[in-house]
Amino acid sequence: MDDRIMGMLLREVARLHLQMQRTSIACCSGTTSTQCFILTELGRSGTITLADLGRRLGLDKGWTSRAVDSMARAGLLLKTASDTDRRTINISLSPAGEARYAELNQALNEHSGRVMRWIPDADQHMVHVALRLLSEALRAEAASVPATEKQEGSCDDGTELSCCEPC
Amino acid sequence: MDDRIMGMLLREVARLHLQMQRTSIACCSGTTSTQCFILTELGRSGTITLADLGRRLGLDKGWTSRAVDSMARAGLLLKTASDTDRRTINISLSPAGEARYAELNQALNEHSGRVMRWIPDADQHMVHVALRLLSEALRAEAASVPATEKQEGSCDDGTELSCCEPC
C-alpha cells in the first residue's frame, strides 16, 4: 500500500473534520474546541484526575489546569479532592456539564450523520470498520513512540531530508 | 448505521492524528502546523491567490495574510503581483519552500506509514477506500452547508437540545 496516498488522505480527513467540527461546536454554545475535548473525554471516561486528563488529551498540565479551572468556574465541572491521594484532584462533570456534554454530542453526531449521508449505504459498514481499525492503530502508534522519543533527540545527524525516522 | 459510534470514531481519529502530526512536524524543522497546511495546500494546488488560500484552508484572510507574509520573509514563499488583477497577489512556493514541502511530506508520509503498519495487510486496501470515501463525503458536506449557513442564523427557535440542525 502506498504511504503517500494514505498520508494525504488521512491528513485531509483530519483537517476537514476539524474545520467543520469548529463550526459545529461554535454553533451550539459558548463552548470552544478544547473545552469540547475536555467535556467529551470526561463524558466517556467518567471521573479522572487532572494529570490523567491532560495526558489523555496530549495537553500540557498547566494549560489543562487553567482550562479545567475556568470550566469549573463556569459551573460545568466539579473539582473534588481525592481521599486516597491528597495531591490529586478528581475532575467530573457537573449536572450542567452532563447537559452540555449531551448537547455537544448530539450536535457532533448529527454532523457526522450528515457526512455519512454522502456515503452509499453499502459502504457505510466498511467505513465504520476502517475507522475503528484506524483509531486503534493511531492509539497503538501513539503508545509505542514515547518509549524512544525522549532518548534520541538528535535528529540532526547528517542527512538533511531524511529527518524524523531515527528520532 | 449508528451515528453515535461513527461520530466518536471520526472525532477520535481526527484528534489523535492531529496530535501526532504536531509532533511529526515539530521534529522536522521550525514549521508549525498551520505553516504545514499552507505548504501542503500550495504544493498540491500550485500558485493561488491569498484569498483563495484562506478559503481553501477555512482560515481568516487576515491571519492568512500574516502567516504568508512571515513565511515569505523566511524565504519559503513568493508573493508576485498578478498582471490581470492589480488587487490580487499570487502565492507560490519558492525553491526553499518546495524543499520544505518535500521534507514535510516525507516526514508525514513516514508517520502515516508507521500508523498503517498497525493495520493488517489484508485490511489496508479497505482502509484506503474508506478514507477516500470519507474525504469526498467531508468535502461534499462542507460544500453543501455554506449555501444555507448564513441565511438562517437563528438557532434558538425553541427546543434547547436540538440545536445545529436548522442552522
Added chain:
DNA sequence: CGAAAAACGTTGCTATTGACAACGAAGCGG
C-alpha cells in the same frame, strides 16, 4: 526509618493561532 526522587496541581511568562473589524486600493455593474 529517612532522604532523594517523582508526581501532582498551581501560577507566571511567553508564543502561536485565529477571529473580527476597519481601512485603502482596485475591479465591476449600472
Added chain:
DNA sequence: CCGCTTCGTTGTCAATAGCAACGTTTTTCG
C-alpha cells in the same frame, strides 16, 4: 461616474498552548 464588492493589510483581542518554577504530597530506595 457612483455604488458595491473583492482583495490584501493592519490593529486589536481572545483562545490555545508550551515551558519553567514552585509548594505539597507520595513513592522509592539506601
